[in-house]
Amino acid sequence: MLSTALSLAIIDASKSFAAHGISIDGKLKYPPDFKQFDYASDQARKGGALLLHDLGSFDKMNPFTLKGSAPSGLDYLVFETLAVASLDEPFASYGLIAKDIELADDRLSVTYTIDENARFSDGTPITTEDVQFSLNTLKSEAAHPFYQAYLQDIKGSEILDKNRIRFNFARINRELHMIASQVPIFSKKFYSEHPFDDPSMEPPLGSGPYVVDSVNPGKSITYRRNPEYWAINHPTRKGIYNFDTITFKYFRDQIVSVEAFKANEFDFMYINIAKQWARDLVGPKFDSKQIMKEYLPHRNNQGMQGFVFNLRRPLFQDRRVRQALGMAFDFEWANNKLFFNEYTRSKSYFSNSDLAAKNLPEGLELEYLLPFKDQLPPEVFTQPLTPFSTETPDSLRSNLRKAKKILAETGWTVQDGRLVNKEGKSFEFEILLVSPSFERVMAG
Known part of the structure; x- marks a missing residue:
């Protein structure tokens, strides 16, 4: 009967539910009695050593404070949260330290029941006091300011009994119970003896699968x-x-790390620089398969890499000007000459995922857009979103001619070899780069 009640509650997100997991819409892939995630293997054996790398350095042992840099892995190998996200469904988490999660009918609070088996690595039990201490600490000035902003709509907490604690919300937000479940849990006793912002290299106490x-x-x-x-x-x-x-x-730096990898200093590395993939990761060890070089296809959202216009600048406030600049960018040339044809054109802020807009809007997507039709460009409803291209039958010269015509319509014309407006002001702007590696793109 309990299993049936939980399943029914999960289906309808509008009602209060106490469940083994939570999601943004109340739907979960895994039932209350699931044994493990589908992407975890029963055949996995314990043992061995994994060597990884990172760039830079580290000078502290607390990843949740502002000053300094903490080592990689500390936040997820040593520390744990109330619930953990599954990797094969969107916006869903399952209880870990919290064995039961109950969202209130009015969505203004969430109650956690702490697993009585939950322990820190020194064997001491995790208590509701530890949970309350963790929330209060992250919302205080002792923690990185990110957490104060991220958790600002969690007003505070109330300990209900030995195993239950309630987080109260300042307003309704359909993600807030999921944000609350991401709070990492600290040992109140440990951090009473070691200041939270302690600059020493004292290994922290957590409840995770690893210790330092x-x-x-x-x-x-x-x-x-x-x-x-x-x-x-x-x-x-x-x-x-x-x-x-x-x-x-x-x-x-990245160059040194690649050479260290080839010298067997560590086991695995992601490569996101096309030149290194094409030119540096070659040689006898790769030919003999001593070092395996593989593409790892996936459907994860890759976000967007590109140029973003600052619309506070008068120059960019006319969308036709932005359109003309888009026409002047030759992606195909840059990909061929600079990136060894390893790049795929970004067509969405959610590229490489099901969240990316494809073709013309239809169904629910169209339904959401129609109320704003008079505020949106007409081509949203008539032309699929497609970046400008220089592939045949198009060409850069053709695109530049079109761009020149569009700019003339907005008041920008070529005079004495300069693009100027009617006041004689030159068409000029600055480009702020996120990395020096993009300088060669600008030079090209």
Whole structure:
């Protein structure tokens, strides 16, 4: 009967429910009695060592404060949250430290029941006082300002009994119960003895699957799998976190790290620089498969990489000017000459995912857009969103002619080799780059 009640409650997000998991719309892939995530394997064996890398350095052991840099892995290998997201469904999380999550009918509070088995790595139980301390700390000036902003709509908490605590919300927000469930849980006792913003390299106490084994400040950190980990058979953890040790080695820059990788200093690295993929990761070890070089296709949202116009600048406030500048960018040339044809054109802020707009709007998408039809460009409803191209039958010269015509319509014309308006002011603007690696794109 309990299982049936939970399933019914999950289906209807408009009603209060107490459940093993939460989502933005009340729907969950995994039932209350699920054994493990589908992407975790029953055949996974425990053991071995994993060597990874990062760039730069680190000088503190608390990833939740402002000053300094914490080592990679600390936030998710040592610390845990009330609930954890599943990787094969959108906007869904399942209870970890919280075994039960109850969203109020009015959506202005969420109540967590703490798993009585939850323990910090020193064996002490996780209590509602630890949860309350964690929320209060993150909302205080002791933590990074990000958390004060991120958690600002959580007014506070009330301990209801030994195992239950309620977070109260300042307003209704359909994501707020999910945001609240992302709060990492700290040991109140540990941080009463060690200031939260302690600048020392004292390893922190957490409840996660790993503990800090050794630290070479600024150069490397090794995590050791905790054999007494409280959630080793928990559905959200089963088949995951299998390496006995995980080590992060630090290198000053990407070029050095690539050479270190080829010298077998660590085991795996992502490459997001086309030149390195095409020119640097080659040689006998790659030919003999001692080092495997593989594409890893996926459908995860890749966001957007491109140029963003500052609409506070008068120059860019006419969308026709922005359109003309878009026509002047030759992506195909840049991809061929600079990026070894490794790039795919971004067509959405949600590129490479099902969230990206494709073709003309239809169905529910069209229904949402129609009330704003008089405020939107007409082509939203008549032309699929397609970036300008220089592929045949188009060409850069053709695009530039069209751009010149559009600019003339907005008052910008070529005089004495300069693009100027009727006041004689030159068409000029600055480009702020996120990385020096884009300078060659500008030069091209």
